[in-house]
Amino acid sequence: MKRLIPILTLAASLTVALALIVPAHVAVAQDGHGPESDDGGGEEHAADELAPYRGAALYAEFCQACHGPQGEAAGDGPAFAAIAYDPETARAIIAEGLDTTPGDGALMPAYGEADGGLLDGAQIDDLLAYMATWDTGDTPPLPAPNIHTEVERVEGFSGDPAAGAVVYAASCYGCHGPEGQGRGVENFPGFAVSGDTLGVVRTGTGSDTMPGFSAEVGGPLSEQQLDDLDAYLASWASAEPSKSGGSDIPEGTNVLLIVMGAAAIIAVGAAYMSQVVRTET
Ligand code: HEC
Ligand code: HEC
Known part of the structure; x- marks a missing residue:
């Protein structure tokens, strides 16, 4: 009879773990970027x-x-x-x-x-x-870009950071991720915002992989949009502590955290039960 208790505890822990993990997976699939998004x-x-x-x-x-x-x-x-x-x-x-x-x-x-x-x-x-x-001609509309809606305005920048967030989402996000940390693969590196950043954005890096975006060099961005982008990029630096929170793979990270949490629950449960069993024998 006593053997049942640890087994029940384990079963309960596993149920909790599953209940936590399954919705996380569904969230990844619904997000449309996860590899599961295409199992018809x-x-x-x-x-x-x-x-x-x-x-x-x-x-x-x-x-x-x-x-x-x-x-x-x-x-x-x-x-x-x-x-x-x-x-x-x-x-x-x-x-x-x-x-x-x-x-x-x-x-x-x-x-x-x-x-x-x-x-x-x-x-x-x-x-x-x-x-x-x-x-x-039956073309679905492009969904609104994934952007920061509340953007801090930093002193000394004339552009509108919220408009800059829209520019970033359409022109930069695909290659550089939510806050310039890159997308975790070689072709799409990260960049750190510095005094030179807007200059690089205007003219490109000189390589074939990062084009210049200003209208002067044949890019799509107007002077106003570049000013807005500048004001938006400046807001990252002022919100430094949240930077690691803006990871490009939040879903994956969450799943990992949940799995680790579940493992911890199971480990504690098991340790507790072995203690109980030991004191009873
Ligand atoms: C097609 C993918 C792509 C897009 C779109 C893109 N970049 Fe880049 N970017 C790169 C690559 C690749 C590099 C690495 C440098 C190189 O290979 O020339 C880079 C480099 C940079 C650098 C220099 C980094 C360094 O450390 O020197 C900055 C700054 C930058 N990008 C900002 C932006 C901004 C802002 C936008 C949007 C206006 C943007 N990029 C759009 C691919 C892209
Ligand atoms: C950095 C800007 C950039 C991005 C971002 C980009 N492309 Fe391209 N794409 C180009 C350029 C430049 C060429 C022409 C390359 C050449 O001919 O050397 C091209 C060529 C193509 C062609 C061939 C065009 C033709 O007329 O034969 C296709 C198809 C294409 N891209 C699709 C895409 C798709 C789909 C995406 C998104 C997944 C994408 N591109 C993202 C710059 C880009």
Whole structure:
């Protein structure tokens, strides 16, 4: 009979752990970025209908910075090319990247996981499904960018930081993550805000991978938008303590914390029970 008690405790701990872990996974899937987001759950048809919508979210995050909302080119410079969409070649270009004219300050970065990017095959399918709607005219709207809604205004910057957050979300987030910490893969590095940052944003780094965004060099951003972006980037420095909280993979981190918490509960439970058993024998 006494043996039942530790077993029951363990069972209870596991139930609690599962109850915590399962919703976390669902949250990752619903977020649309998680790898689980594409298991059609048997409803093939419904899943296909949603593909352009999932693709629109991915396009808004990763592609509109250079290609504009519907592939029409975001600016005049070589990095902001229009997409002449051909589904046969587009898949390979999205996955592997493209640089037909090295040294011209522009390339198409590789987005496929196998080439140091962030997208799996199902996500590239979703992107293609979205891009295919440009021809049919049945194009879903791009979702609003994922932005900071309350932005601290820092002395000495004339721009509007809230407007700058919108600029950042559309033009920078896809490659640099929520607060410039990078996206955890080689192609999409982090950057630290300094006095030079806006200069780099204006003209680019001189490599083919980070284009200049000011209208002067053929980029999509007006002087007003650059001022706004400057004011927004300044707000990160003043909110320094929260920086680590803005991790690019919060869901994954949460799952890890929950698993560790559950393990701790189980360990404490087990230690307690072994104590009880020992004192009783
Ligand atoms: C840094 C800006 C940039 C971003 C961001 C970007 N591209 Fe590109 N893309 C380019 C450039 C530049 C080219 C042309 C490269 C060349 O020809 O050397 C290109 C070419 C392409 C082509 C081939 C165009 C054609 O006419 O053959 C496709 C398709 C494409 N991109 C899709 C995408 C998708 C989808 C995304 C988002 C996942 C994306 N791009 C993100 C800059 C970008
Ligand atoms: C297509 C992906 C892409 C986009 C979009 C992009 N960057 Fe970059 N950025 C890079 C890469 C890659 C580097 C690394 C430097 C290099 O390879 O030239 C970089 C470098 C930088 C640097 C210099 C970092 C250093 O340590 O020298 C800054 C600052 C920067 N980016 C800010 C921005 C801002 C702000 C935006 C939005 C206006 C932006 N980037 C948009 C890819 C991108």
